[in-house]
Amino acid sequence: MTSPGDVLESYVLLSALIFTIGGVGFLVRRNVLVQLMSIELMLNSVNLLMVAFNRVHGDAMTGNMFAFFIIAVAAAEVAVGLAIVLSYYRLKSTVYTDEADLLRH
Amino acid sequence: MSAGNLLFALCSIACLVGALITVSAQNPIRGAMGLLTTIFGIAGLFLKLRAEFLTAIQLIVYAGAVVVLFVFVLMLLGPDARAPARAGRSGSSRLLGGALFAATALMGIVSLLRGQGRQGLGPAAPDHGSVEAVGRQMFGSAIFAFELVTALLIVAVVGAIAVGRGRQGIVRKKPVVSSPRELFAGPPRARPAPRRLGTEGAE
Numbered sequence A: 001m002t003s004p005g006d007v008l009e010s011y012v013l014l015s016a017l018i019f020t021i022g023g024v025g026f027l028v029r030r031n032v033l034v035q036l037m038s039i040e041l042m043l044n045s046v047n048l049l050m051v052a053f054n055r056v057h058g059d060a061m062t063g064n065m066f067a068f069f070i071i072a073v074a075a076a077e078v079a080v081g082l083a084i085v086l087s088y089y090r091l092k093s094t095v096y097t098d099e100a101d102l103l104r105h
Numbered sequence B: 001m002s003a004g005n006l007l008f009a010l011c012s013i014a015c016l017v018g019a020l021i022t023v024s025a026q027n028p029i030r031g032a033m034g035l036l037t038t039i040f041g042i043a044g045l046f047l048k049l050r051a052e053f054l055t056a057i058q059l060i061v062y063a064g065a066v067v068v069l070f071v072f073v074l075m076l077l078g079p080d081a082r083a084p085a086r087a088g089r090s091g092s093s094r095l096l097g098g099a100l101f102a103a104t105a106l107m108g109i110v111s112l113l114r115g116q117g118r119q120g121l122g123p124a125a126p127d128h129g130s131v132e133a134v135g136r137q138m139f140g141s142a143i144f145a146f147e148l149v150t151a152l153l154i155v156a157v158v159g160a161i162a163v164g165r166g167r168q169g170i171v172r173k174k175p176v177v178s179s180p181r182e183l184f185a186g187p188p189r190a191r192p193a194p195r196r197l198g199t200e201g202a203e
Helices: A008-028 A032-056 A062-092 B003-024 B028-048 B052-081 B092-114 B131-138 B143-164 B180-185
Strands: none
Touching (some): A008 A032, A008 B028, A032 B003, A032 B028, A032 B052, A062 B052, A062 B131, A062 B143, B003 B028, B052 B131
């Protein structure tokens, strides 16, 4: 009986749980900042999956490369996203997505 | 229990607790701390998976830059980041969407748990995940993507500056904002006393 830390499925399970938590947080919360953090959770869970599969099929470092690029894209996304949040706050003086209804009427 | 399995247990618990704190905290600064906990946990799991380079990158980029950026924005917004401006619209559609997503994902998790096969991690190459091995690939077969990422980061930085600084100086002579079209071009407003700018109905 191998321990959970040496089995690929436990990493897949953990990654799925984190992704689910992040997705539910993104859908349910109304604070833009919390939604951005939920997106970060989801990206992190995918990174974990990439690295775990790369550890099992470890001929090349392709999974690690993918995780590296995902981290770079996530950093860019956070920079632009937070700039948009600040700009939106200047407009409406709130960070709640229910108030973003200028295009609705 | 070996040291590696202790690391796995601690880090997975940290990941889950941090993720739950992130999405459930009413105060977003607590959410940022939960995100930090998750990031540290995932960095520890990277270490368990023999990805030393990514552990360092994760700690530098996420814990050092992304979370700090979140905290900066939370400091800029102050208490307005916490309290909703008014009682929100009905949350039933949001809850329904979240419940459907959670149910779908949980079905996948249950099917994963019911599976019989267990894939062990097995032995790794001695230089698996090291800076040399990752760098060989990064500057070998992935060199084109690497260059594209540099372009992406430049564009993101320029875009963040352009979006974040607003348009002060262009329409500073118009202090009164009357229509949504002017709202987009208006000067930055420093916390007006009325909570909402536009009227709720027809504009």
